[in-house]
Amino acid sequence: MVRKLRFHEQKLLRKVNFIQWEPNNLNELRMMKKYGVDRNEYAKYHKMCSETRKVAEKLSTLETDDSFRNECTAQLLEKLYSMGIINTKRLKHCKEVSVSSFCRRRLPVFMKKSGMFNGPLEVAVKYVKHGHVRVGPHVVYDPAFLVTRDQEDFIAWTDKFRENIDTYNEKRDDYKD
Structure with missing residues (x-):
């Protein structure tokens, strides 16, 4: 029982008001607008970044010839590298992980960065939410989907949406095998 x-x-x-809290951090506002992220997703990315930095800091304090340190460092670096969060497998880069590192790997941001989509980011988010984008054989409906290095080459429009784009650009071929 609470007093x-x-x-x-x-x-x-x-x-x-804890329910309708407004962010007052300018960096947070800038990042949320730049990457089309809402406050809850920003908070989750911020927590993942801080946890990653804590683990990297604790690993760096261990002795360099410790087998536990080497094993855990290799696992951490492999995970972050395969996700595309860091560019090189160095422990010092794990300490520099930021929210923008995670936001750059989101599907709509990656579509815009790769040249697949040239419009505003808000429209790319809508296309993903409506199910017009697939990664491999799976249609993705979540704009917070993080694209790994293995999945970069398999991002494409769904077949029906691709037909509409080709019809609009007058490149549609009626003949199908």
């Missing part, structure tokens, strides 16, 4: 709040505690809690 009843005192008058001054109730007064303080009336001033703070």
Whole structure:
């Protein structure tokens, strides 16, 4: 059972709205606008970054000839490298992981960066939400989908949407094998 709040505690809690909290960090606002991320996703990416940096810091404090350190470092570096979060497999790069590292691997951002889509990012997010993009054989509906290095070459429009694009560009071929 929780004790009843005192008058001054109730007064303080009336001033703070925990449900509709507005971000006041300028960097957070800039990142959310640049990558089309909402506040909850930004908070999750921020937490993953801080956890990654903590693990990398703890691993770097261990002795260099320790087998546990070498094994854990190799696993961490392989995971971050295969996800595309870091570019080289060095432990010092794990300490520099930021929210933008994760945001750059989101599907709509990657579509725009690779030249698959040239419009605004908000429209790319809508296309992903409506199911017009597939990664390999699977249609993706979540714009927070993180594209790994292995999946980069398999991002494509769905067949029906590709036909509409080709019809609009007058490149559609009616003959199909």
